[in-house]
Amino acid sequence: MVPGVGVPGAQAQQGSLLDAPATAVRRVTAAGVRLPVARVLLETAVPHLDRLFDYLVPPELDVAAGVGTRVVVRFGGQDMHGWIWERAGTTTHPGRLAAIRRVVSDLPVLTTETMRLIELVAARSAGVRSDVVRLAVPARHATTEREERERPTPQLPQWSPPSTDAWAVYDGGPDFLRELGAGRAPRAVWTALPGRRGQVAHWTTLLADAARATLASGRGVLVLLATTQRAESVAADLSSALAGESVAVLSAEHGPSRRYRAFLRALSGRARVVVGTRAAAFAPVSNLGLAVIWDDGDDRLDELHAPYVHARTVLALRSGSAGAGLLIGGYTRSVEAQAYVEQGWAVDLHARRETVRAAVARVQVPGAPELEAEGPSGGARIPSLAHRAVRAALAHGPVLVQVPRGGYAPLVACSRCREVARCGYCSGPLAMGRDGTITCRWCARTAANWRCPTCGSRRLRMVQVGTTRTAEELGRAFPGTPVVTSGAREDHGVIATVDARPRLVIATPGAEPVAEGGYRAVLLLDGAALSARAELGASSQALRHWTNAVVLADPQARVMVLGRPHPVVAQALVRWDHAGFARRELEERAQLHLPPGWRAARVDGPRSRLEGIFERARAAGFEVLGPVAVPARAAGGPGAPEAQPEPEATRGLIRTPLPRGRELAEFLRLQVREASVRREDPVRVELDPTVLW
Numbered sequence: 001m002v003p004g005v006g007v008p009g010a011q012a013q014q015g016s017l018l019d020a021p022a023t024a025v026r027r028v029t030a031a032g033v034r035l036p037v038a039r040v041l042l043e044t045a046v047p048h049l050d051r052l053f054d055y056l057v058p059p060e061l062d063v064a065a066g067v068g069t070r071v072v073v074r075f076g077g078q079d080m081h082g083w084i085w086e087r088a089g090t091t092t093h094p095g096r097l098a099a100i101r102r103v104v105s106d107l108p109v110l111t112t113e114t115m116r117l118i119e120l121v122a123a124r125s126a127g128v129r130s131d132v133v134r135l136a137v138p139a140r141h142a143t144t145e146r147e148e149r150e151r152p153t154p155q156l157p158q159w160s161p162p163s164t165d166a167w168a169v170y171d172g173g174p175d176f177l178r179e180l181g182a183g184r185a186p187r188a189v190w191t192a193l194p195g196r197r198g199q200v201a202h203w204t205t206l207l208a209d210a211a212r213a214t215l216a217s218g219r220g221v222l223v224l225l226a227t228t229q230r231a232e233s234v235a236a237d238l239s240s241a242l243a244g245e246s247v248a249v250l251s252a253e254h255g256p257s258r259r260y261r262a263f264l265r266a267l268s269g270r271a272r273v274v275v276g277t278r279a280a281a282f283a284p285v286s287n288l289g290l291a292v293i294w295d296d297g298d299d300r301l302d303e304l305h306a307p308y309v310h311a312r313t314v315l316a317l318r319s320g321s322a323g324a325g326l327l328i329g330g331y332t333r334s335v336e337a338q339a340y341v342e343q344g345w346a347v348d349l350h351a352r353r354e355t356v357r358a359a360v361a362r363v364q365v366p367g368a369p370e371l372e373a374e375g376p377s378g379g380a381r382i383p384s385l386a387h388r389a390v391r392a393a394l395a396h397g398p399v400l401v402q403v404p405r406g407g408y409a410p411l412v413a414c415s416r417c418r419e420v421a422r423c424g425y426c427s428g429p430l431a432m433g434r435d436g437t438i439t440c441r442w443c444a445r446t447a448a449n450w451r452c453p454t455c456g457s458r459r460l461r462m463v464q465v466g467t468t469r470t471a472e473e474l475g476r477a478f479p480g481t482p483v484v485t486s487g488a489r490e491d492h493g494v495i496a497t498v499d500a501r502p503r504l505v506i507a508t509p510g511a512e513p514v515a516e517g518g519y520r521a522v523l524l525l526d527g528a529a530l531s532a533r534a535e536l537g538a539s540s541q542a543l544r545h546w547t548n549a550v551v552l553a554d555p556q557a558r559v560m561v562l563g564r565p566h567p568v569v570a571q572a573l574v575r576w577d578h579a580g581f582a583r584r585e586l587e588e589r590a591q592l593h594l595p596p597g598w599r600a601a602r603v604d605g606p607r608s609r610l611e612g613i614f615e616r617a618r619a620a621g622f623e624v625l626g627p628v629a630v631p632a633r634a635a636g637g638p639g640a641p642e643a644q645p646e647p648e649a650t651r652g653l654i655r656t657p658l659p660r661g662r663e664l665a666e667f668l669r670l671q672v673r674e675a676s677v678r679r680e681d682p683v684r685v686e687l688d689p690t691v692l693w
Contacts, residue, residue, distance in 0.1 A: 602653055
């Protein structure tokens with residue numbers, strides 16, 4: 001026990017071998033202080049310190065040291081920041097309590113609801129609460145805080161429930177809106193249609209109706225999107241539709257001052273509508289009535305650092321904890337969202353068949369007969385029938401060509417033996433630039449004198465073609481037609497919009513510009529590269545990428561999927577059956593004992609550590625796979641790592657049926673804490689990962 005510091009308070013986690021022996025509860029008194037004991041959560045990622053420690057509140061700090069405030073305390077011979085989780089009049093510490101040294105700010109930025117959500121997220125992810133607090137509360141900006149506290153409270157507008165007519169095209173839509181207006185907490189998974197030509201309202205218009213219904217019931221709204229650019233665009237649409245209502249945008253990209261200002265506006269109730277990126281899932285919206293996440297299949301909504309939790313999961317936990325409505329929307333349907341529907345936890349909002357046919361462009365997947373009829377060109381990457389469709393469409397407007405990868409030739413191989421070319425320094429995949437330079441995709445070194453280790457050849461061939469090479473080929477095929485590229489690795493970056501003039505737009509998935517009036521044709525190239533990858537969720541991601549490109553097309557446009565796409569994924573796109581595809585994927589994953597059909601934990605660390613954890617997991621009745629050496633990701637595949645895996649790293653899975661999911665999280669949390677006490681090599685635990693191996 002650290003001198004001068006009490007044992008964990010009454011709300012600390014129980015049942016661990018690390019818990020201190022039970023001691024008598026004694027009352028603490030201090031002149032002029034009603035609740036003189038502050039139970040503090042230290043700001044540290046050390047797992048076994050993830051508990052509450054009792055400190056004495058000096059009389060001069062009694063008012064300032066409220067629950068939810070940030071303080072400085074003495075711990076282990078040094079000053080540490082922490083958060084007051086509770087105030088109490090008793091302690092189990094037998095000795096003298098150390099006093100709080102100072103209060104960083106008397107503003108309680110952690111609300112009771114936020115603290116409850118933090119505990120739920122940490123428990124579900126087998127994580128540490130301080131890691132969750134780091135996501136929930138942005139860094140303090142003293143000047144901004146002072147300005148916001150001096151700002152007068154504005155008069156908030158009063159709203160009446162909106163008409164349900166625009167939602168009538170979706171089965172269950174009007175009922176969802178009425179439930180929100182009545183102050184209840186409906187939960188729904190919504191497959192939206194592209195809004196164009198007055199047939200179907202755009203999804204942001206429908207979102208504004210849902211927000212207005214929630215505001216009419218006296219409650220707040222939270223909307224999450226994958227990127228700051230999208231968040232700002234949606235916030236502008238909501239501000240326009242909800243004239244007079246303050247809409248805050250909360251994003252880490254905005255910098256400390258602007259981010260903290262938006263956070264304080266939500267905390268104070270000045271902004272009842274908050275739009276943001278994944279960390280905004282914890283935004284302290286006052287009396288939250290509706291939480292919305294758009295396009296939840298986007299991997300940018302998944303937290304890459306501890307506690308490795310998806311924003312969709314945070315909102316689902318928050319919906320249940322705070323009694324708020326939840327809307328998971330998108331043009332496609334994630335397997336995780338479909339699991340909520342299948343469990344009866346959320347309802348399905350979808351349009352009727354005839355409405356879908358009128359609103360969505362027709363999708364074609366040329367089969368073997370059609371391609372063989374084209375002669376030798378039928379075997380080309382872009383066959384002649386696609387060239388004819390592009391030529392006809394360019395007479396009326398822009399054409400979109402989606403390419404899975406950016407760059408010129410993102411993967412090359414030996415021209416003689418077809419062995420994938422790898423870097424001699426780090427074994428990373430080699431790529432070719434437009435000028436013929438060969439570089440490593442992992443360490444960026446130039447491979448000037450590459451020689452195939454298998455056959456000795458020095459000649460290379462392109463295995464994968466990127467956007468730059470595709471733009472060159474189409475520029476030669478359609479001389480005089482403007483060609484633009486859009487993507488994170490392109491010279492001009494990601495382009496947001498293009499006008500209605502004829503042009504070829506070559507873009508990577510997620511970087512497609514919005515065309516004025518819609519694209520007149522869409523080509524989805526290299527279908528197998530997206531849909532046939534041997535990775536969990538590859539087919540779902542392919543369908544999502546293709547769908548988000550198709551909705552940018554005019555309803556009368558032609559859409560072609562080329563490059564031997566996986567037939568099941570391609571047919572789901574043709575039929576526009578996203579719920580059916582997600583249901584099928586969910587059933588397959590349940591049979592394979594994979595999330596979200598089962599709960600699974602991926603554990604990374606030294607082999608000796610994993611073997612001990614896995615032995616105890618088997619004894620507890622969990623299903624275990626591994627450990628095995630951490631493999632390098634498929635060279636050149638979407639999402640390939642930028643660094644070489646650590647040597648001697650191992651990985652394994654621990655799985656269990658859904659009813660025992662909480663038990664699995666508690667088991668892993670205990671293993672991590674006890675290893676921390678013994679100062680053993682750390683392990684990385686990720687619950688329900690999107691990447692298994």
